Amino acid sequence: MRSVRVWYKKHGPCRYISHLDVNRAFMRAMQMSGLPFWHTEGFNSRMYVSFALSLSLGFTGENECADMKLTEDSADNEYIIKRLNECLPDGIEIFAVTDPIMKPAEISFAEFEVLISSDHSDPTEIQSKLIALLGREHIYTEKRTKKGDLKQVDIKENVGEYSVTAENGSVVLRIILPAGNNLNINPSLITDILERECGFEISCDVKRGKLYNNKLELFR
Amino acid sequence: MNVFCIILIVFFEMLTVSIMINKQIEPYLLKLKKPGRYVGGEINSVYKNKEDVDVRFAFCFPDTYEIGMSHLGMKILYSQFNEVPYIWCERVFAPWLDAEKIMQEKNIPLWGLESGEPITDFEFIGFTLQYELSYTNILQMLKLANIPLRSCDRKGLKQIVVAGGPCACNPEPLADFFDLFFIGEGEEVDLEVIELFRQCRAEGKSREEFLYLCSQIDGVYVPSLYDVGYNEDGTIASFTPKEGVPAVIHKRIIMDLDNVFYPDKFVVPLIEIVHDRVVEEIFRGCIRGCRFCQAGFLNRPVREKSPETIDRQSHLLCRSTGYDEISLSSLSSSDYTKIRELLTMMTEWSERESVSLSLPSMRVDGFDNEILSKLKSVRRSGLTFAPEAGTQRMRDVINKNVTEEELMNTCTVAFKGGWTAVKLYFMIGLPTETDEDVLGIGTLAQKVVDAYYKNENRQKGKQVKVTISTSSFIPKPFTPFQWEPQDSLEDIRRKQSMLRGHITSRKIEYNYHEAKVSYLEGVFARGDRRLCRVIEEAVNRGLRFDGWDECFDFDRWMEVIRDCGLDPDFYVTRRRAFDELLPWDHISYGVTKQFLLSECKRAYENRTTPNCRKKCSGCGAVKYGGGVCYEKR
Numbered sequence: 001m002r003s004v005r006v007w008y009k010k011h012g013p014c015r016y017i018s019h020l021d022v023n024r025a026f027m028r029a030m031q032m033s034g035l036p037f038w039h040t041e042g043f044n045s046r047m048y049v050s051f052a053l054s055l056s057l058g059f060t061g062e063n064e065c066a067d068m069k070l071t072e073d074s075a076d077n078e079y080i081i082k083r084l085n086e087c088l089p090d091g092i093e094i095f096a097v098t099d100p101i102m103k104p105a106e107i108s109f110a111e112f113e114v115l116i117s118s119d120h121s122d123p124t125e126i127q128s129k130l131i132a133l134l135g136r137e138h139i140y141t142e143k144r145t146k147k148g149d150l151k152q153v154d155i156k157e158n159v160g161e162y163s164v165t166a167e168n169g170s171v172v173l174r175i176i177l178p179a180g181n182n183l184n185i186n187p188s189l190i191t192d193i194l195e196r197e198c199g200f201e202i203s204c205d206v207k208r209g210k211l212y213n214n215k216l217e218l219f220r
Numbered sequence: 221m222n223v224f225c226i227i228l229i230v231f232f233e234m235l236t237v238s239i240m241i242n243k244q245i246e247p248y249l250l251k252l253k254k255p256g257r258y259v260g261g262e263i264n265s266v267y268k269n270k271e272d273v274d275v276r277f278a279f280c281f282p283d284t285y286e287i288g289m290s291h292l293g294m295k296i297l298y299s300q301f302n303e304v305p306y307i308w309c310e311r312v313f314a315p316w317l318d319a320e321k322i323m324q325e326k327n328i329p330l331w332g333l334e335s336g337e338p339i340t341d342f343e344f345i346g347f348t349l350q351y352e353l354s355y356t357n358i359l360q361m362l363k364l365a366n367i368p369l370r371s372c373d374r375k376g377l378k379q380i381v382v383a384g385g386p387c388a389c390n391p392e393p394l395a396d397f398f399d400l401f402f403i404g405e406g407e408e409v410d411l412e413v414i415e416l417f418r419q420c421r422a423e424g425k426s427r428e429e430f431l432y433l434c435s436q437i438d439g440v441y442v443p444s445l446y447d448v449g450y451n452e453d454g455t456i457a458s459f460t461p462k463e464g465v466p467a468v469i470h471k472r473i474i475m476d477l478d479n480v481f482y483p484d485k486f487v488v489p490l491i492e493i494v495h496d497r498v499v500e501e502i503f504r505g506c507i508r509g510c511r512f513c514q515a516g517f518l519n520r521p522v523r524e525k526s527p528e529t530i531d532r533q534s535h536l537l538c539r540s541t542g543y544d545e546i547s548l549s550s551l552s553s554s555d556y557t558k559i560r561e562l563l564t565m566m567t568e569w570s571e572r573e574s575v576s577l578s579l580p581s582m583r584v585d586g587f588d589n590e591i592l593s594k595l596k597s598v599r600r601s602g603l604t605f606a607p608e609a610g611t612q613r614m615r616d617v618i619n620k621n622v623t624e625e626e627l628m629n630t631c632t633v634a635f636k637g638g639w640t641a642v643k644l645y646f647m648i649g650l651p652t653e654t655d656e657d658v659l660g661i662g663t664l665a666q667k668v669v670d671a672y673y674k675n676e677n678r679q680k681g682k683q684v685k686v687t688i689s690t691s692s693f694i695p696k697p698f699t700p701f702q703w704e705p706q707d708s709l710e711d712i713r714r715k716q717s718m719l720r721g722h723i724t725s726r727k728i729e730y731n732y733h734e735a736k737v738s739y740l741e742g743v744f745a746r747g748d749r750r751l752c753r754v755i756e757e758a759v760n761r762g763l764r765f766d767g768w769d770e771c772f773d774f775d776r777w778m779e780v781i782r783d784c785g786l787d788p789d790f791y792v793t794r795r796r797a798f799d800e801l802l803p804w805d806h807i808s809y810g811v812t813k814q815f816l817l818s819e820c821k822r823a824y825e826n827r828t829t830p831n832c833r834k835k836c837s838g839c840g841a842v843k844y845g846g847g848v849c850y851e852k853r
């Protein structure tokens with residue numbers, strides 16, 4: 001038995017499908033591939049695949065990963081990449097297969113790149129509003145907890161490094177935010193406040209990049 | 221090295237131009253419920269270079285993506301068209317209300333999922349007609365595509381709007397909108413028409429000349445080439461073909477299912493759809509001859525695929541899609557003559573590859589433990605049977621040759637096998653039905669409950685649950701009941717509440733179909749050309765997605781019908797005389813009108829007719845020269 005961590009990008013048409021749909025696409029690709037993937041035991045036996053961190057519908061992912069198990073050591077990583085890519089839809093694209101080093105539960109932060117634009121205003125206005133917003137001492141918002149009730153959180157407390165620039169007619173926010181089992185700050189929490197304060201509709205294009213552990217070491 | 225790079229770059233460019241999300245809708249996608257419906261890009265979808273093809277074909281399913289993508293006929297034709305190098309067939313579905321609104325506001329014409337381009341100027345726009353309540357969606361889709369609704373308003377050799385599917389058996393309510401209908405099975409005739417189109421275009425022929433030539437092809441109905449005259453009472457007085465046009469249109473039929481095209485790939489949706497699995501057709505038609513069942517009469521005679529073909533095709537499909545479930549599809553799966561052989565053959569690899577098999581549409585009498593043990597999915601979905609009527613007399617009238625004893629035996633086997641839930645389907649409003657027949661449904665359900673408690677090995681502490689569902693009977697063209705009146709709303713409601721009152725056990729759950737929906741369906745099922753105006757007006761007043769609760773607006777519909785000067789009861793609750801000229805009489809599905817008539821009369825006498833395997837009853841389908849009619853009895 002061999003565990004592998006499969007790294008992939010999610011974009012194009014697959015940007016518009018849910019995490020559950022991605023899960024099903026992987027199951028089918030694994031089934032189609034004919035590779036010796038391990039099945040779970042029990043009556044409803046299924047191919048085992050476990051995703052490190054779900055990605056919201058609408059976000060693109062640059063550095064997503066999922067763990068799988070192979071019952072034989074024979075298949076080499078390059079072949080797994082090639083074969084699975086043949087079986088996955090356009091928009092899910094595996095670029096690496098590695099041995100899992102950290103546990104997915106260790107993931108604590110993720111890097112995001114948010115492209116913000118609007119038909120109603122030029123980027124400089126949005127840019128200055130966003131800089132002002134992120135410069136505040138506290139940024140309070142309400143967030144649903146796992147139990148389902150609303151809780152006040154201070155986003156600012158959890159914001160890591162960030163930068164705001166203007167590029168090709170859009171504002172680009174690059175930011176590291178908590179992501180993982182303990183605390184998740186979705187960048188849309190920030191852009192929602194921004195939109196409210198701007199008073200006009202903005203459109204956001206969110207890309208999730210690298211994942212980190214709680215010491216901000218790269219998740220591997 | 222350089223050369224290698226160039227090749228790589230070109231290759232990548234080809235890849236990137238292939239998948240095109242419609243650019244106009246893309247900025248709004250994230251505002252929509254299920255944006256995955258509108259992006260394409262699925263495994264096995266087909267991308268071509270539009271410069272390399274002659275004919276663009278928009279295959280339209282007049283309902284949502286999830287419903288359309290579950291439909292087998294679409295998968296077959298999509299693959300078959302795209303096998304032809306000069307055709308590019310793309311899929312188009314009815315945009316849901318949220319997307320429709322944005323398309324209207326922002327002027328975004330309806331597009332094909334593959335190219336992302338508007339279908340407005342495509343050569344062919346094809347619709348599949350699966351149920352009457354999707355008719356408004358057809359017009360709505362044409363509107364969204366900026367295509368003139370009426371065939372007389374479309375010019376030149378493009379925008380040829382065609383349709384096929386079960387509802388094409390009575391195409392009259394849609395006659396003004398379509399250039400032609402395919403009658404019967406489409407696999408061969410569709411391509412003949414497209415090939416003819418290419419020829420006509422090369423020879424510089426006109427649209428009219430092309431359509432006339434189409435009318436000469438067997439199985440093609442060009443409605444504009446016929447004139448209809450009406451009597452004072454609204455019935456049809458005459459149906460006259462133009463010169464040189466055939467008076468009767470005969471259905472096309474495929475006799476050899478082992479050698480007809482079947483796809484080795486299905487498009488695998490990115491989002492979850494209604495039937496998300498491999499569907500493998502095992503035979504067409506039905507030997508049974510239930511008198512209410514239109515599909516049974518339209519698809520005569522029964523033709524089977526060989527177990528080897530089914531085995532090979534479904535295995536290939538599993539490999540090309542990654543699905544781990546196969547549904548063996550037909551109108552009555554347990555009537556497949558080589559079912560044991562087939563299941564043995566398939567389980568040899570399906571178990572090893574963790575693929576499960578399911579057999580929908582099982583008959584009550586076709587159920588045994590050996591078959592069940594091979595069908596894993598039965599366990600998941602629970603047991604479903606369709607006795608259709610509550611008393612033996614009523615079942616004899618409709619020729620549903622199932623006895624109470626058979627049902628009880630089956631349920632007992634099932635209960636012994638550990639099942640605790642049974643679903644039973646019935647119809648109310650059947651011809652000659654009495655209150656006793658309706659109450660019989662409740663009585664039968666109670667007997668099933670009792671059968672459970674008679675089973676000594678039942679699991680302690682587990683309760684039985686019997687769910688009964690009733691739909692309202694809608695008389696359909698080409699069945700022995702095509703002349704019968706449909707029950708009025710009041711009749712149906714009275715019967716529903718009477719039955720509800722009759723059910724006392726808490727172990728029985730009763731569900732029923734909304735009577736108004738069946739009533740509206742009844743208007744179109746046996747409608748005539750005068751309804752074209754009604755449908756157009758309904759769409760103009762904002763009606764569409766009539767099959768959906770969110771949109772179904774009965775009162776509005778009745779208003780439209782009356783405003784068009786028509787009486788809905790004329791179509792629904794009126795008894796037709798046996799010698800009346802029916803709107804679909806110019807179409808032939810191989811079963812003779814005399815046969816339907818004699819079946820209707822036998823129904824009145826509570827007499828059943830044996831199934832095709834027991835005895836041939838001379839329906840007329842023998843003329844196709846094959847299938848069950850030539851089996852040894």
Ligand code: SF4
Nearest residue numbers: 832836837839842849
């Ligand atoms: S001709 Fe006879 S055997 Fe053939 S379909 Fe008709 S009734 Fe059945």
